[in-house]
Amino acid sequence: MKSDLDRLMQEAGLDALLVLGSGSHNASMTYFTGRAKLSDGTLLLKRRGQAPVLFHFPMERDEAARTGLTTRSMNDYEPVKLLREAGGDTVQAAAKLWSMIFDQYGVGGRVALYGKVDLGPSFSALNRLTASRNSLEFVGEPSRTSVLTRARTTKDPDEIERIRKMGHATAAVVGDVAEFLKSHQAKDGRLVDRQGEVLTIGQVKRKINLWLAMRGAENPEGTIFAIGRDAAVPHSVGQDDQPVEVGKTIIFDIFPSEAGGGYFYDFTRTWCLGYAPDQVAALYADLQEVYDFVYQQLKSGVPCRDYQVMTCEQFEAKGHPTVLNTPATTDGYVHGLAHGVGLDVHEGPSFSHLESNTDVLQPGTVFTFEPGLYYPDRGMGVRIEDTVWARPDGGFEVLAEYPKDLVLKIPGV
Numbered sequence: 001m002k003s004d005l006d007r008l009m010q011e012a013g014l015d016a017l018l019v020l021g022s023g024s025h026n027a028s029m030t031y032f033t034g035r036a037k038l039s040d041g042t043l044l045l046k047r048r049g050q051a052p053v054l055f056h057f058p059m060e061r062d063e064a065a066r067t068g069l070t071t072r073s074m075n076d077y078e079p080v081k082l083l084r085e086a087g088g089d090t091v092q093a094a095a096k097l098w099s100m101i102f103d104q105y106g107v108g109g110r111v112a113l114y115g116k117v118d119l120g121p122s123f124s125a126l127n128r129l130t131a132s133r134n135s136l137e138f139v140g141e142p143s144r145t146s147v148l149t150r151a152r153t154t155k156d157p158d159e160i161e162r163i164r165k166m167g168h169a170t171a172a173v174v175g176d177v178a179e180f181l182k183s184h185q186a187k188d189g190r191l192v193d194r195q196g197e198v199l200t201i202g203q204v205k206r207k208i209n210l211w212l213a214m215r216g217a218e219n220p221e222g223t224i225f226a227i228g229r230d231a232a233v234p235h236s237v238g239q240d241d242q243p244v245e246v247g248k249t250i251i252f253d254i255f256p257s258e259a260g261g262g263y264f265y266d267f268t269r270t271w272c273l274g275y276a277p278d279q280v281a282a283l284y285a286d287l288q289e290v291y292d293f294v295y296q297q298l299k300s301g302v303p304c305r306d307y308q309v310m311t312c313e314q315f316e317a318k319g320h321p322t323v324l325n326t327p328a329t330t331d332g333y334v335h336g337l338a339h340g341v342g343l344d345v346h347e348g349p350s351f352s353h354l355e356s357n358t359d360v361l362q363p364g365t366v367f368t369f370e371p372g373l374y375y376p377d378r379g380m381g382v383r384i385e386d387t388v389w390a391r392p393d394g395g396f397e398v399l400a401e402y403p404k405d406l407v408l409k410i411p412g413v
Helices: 002-012 027-033 058-065 079-085 090-105 119-131 147-152 157-182 201-214 228-232 278-297 304-317
Strands: 016-021 043-047 053-056 070-073 109-116 136-139 185-187 190-192 223-227 249-254 267-273 347-350 366-369 372-375 380-383 386-390 396-398
Touching: 002 147, 016 027, 027 043, 027 109, 027 147, 043 090, 053 058, 058 070, 079 090, 090 119, 109 147, 119 136, 147 347, 157 201, 157 249, 157 267, 157 366, 157 386, 201 223, 223 228, 228 249, 228 372, 228 380, 249 380, 267 278, 267 380, 278 304, 278 366, 278 372, 278 380
Parallel strands: 016 109, 053 070, 109 136
Antiparallel strands: 016 043, 043 053, 185 190, 223 249, 249 267, 366 386, 372 380, 386 396
């Protein structure tokens, strides 16, 4: 949480954090500013032991003020004059502006860099700045263990409620999709509308985007709606021109965010339209049993990797290969059990089974829970995914409940 930042900075030997870039789809900036509409070129400076300061363009002064942060206008540093003195060299002018800010706020030592910017100009400006200051070192931390990653791993109550709200919007859209599919009939193994036109995956995805927008959400990472063999390759998104067919597994993985690039939710259900073949039903039964067993074992303070190992062992006991003992397998259980969710759809903690993973399941963490089984040569894949909150009282809560029924009834099947 943000309240941990100064402690984490002390542990990492950092004197300051510098966050660059706009306020949209820029998780590190959004962490401090909310969803304020701020342009590229915005800076946020956080010195250890002091409140962050937001440096903004004058036309965005009202947006900046709404963040509740201490703010400064770029005009205070006369950027036009700096550009003129630099002979039109924007990199040199930027380096001088940053130098003035660092002087004013006494920034020195080790400064960690965050944000999303065009690398070339920023790299050049930072190089010029360090060349003139022997005491200054810019630090690029490993993303999995950086100070902001570690702070963002646990959420405060406001963050939990924002993720929960996204979960409710997500579940509502999933319900819309289910009803939309059930409003069609089956003909020759495919869904058709009242005019007899075949429904395609692309049409379903366009409906998803519309229904998300209507609920104040957006879909920056896209949606997985994959059928048959595509459902057996975990990150296959589905082919837009492919017809929606009955009796085949559909993996529907949806991971929208607040509009403007805020908090994400992550959710998956597996459906068979009309009926489920016996081998699919058996595979799904194995999945549900492992999901239920491992979920019931969740406990705060336990290494995250333990749950991935447990999941692998449970699947292997049912005869499915896993990444634990067959690392390169493309059949069976081929991925991790979970990952953190927040301002990025994938963030800490990690649930990798590797011994190098030292992450612990802490109270306040929000994470996915998503075991799956995949058999490409048999044209079927199944996955269940919920987003879970590790509550401060030690319990665990799915933030948006939704049925796990495998079969959606379709007229004519």
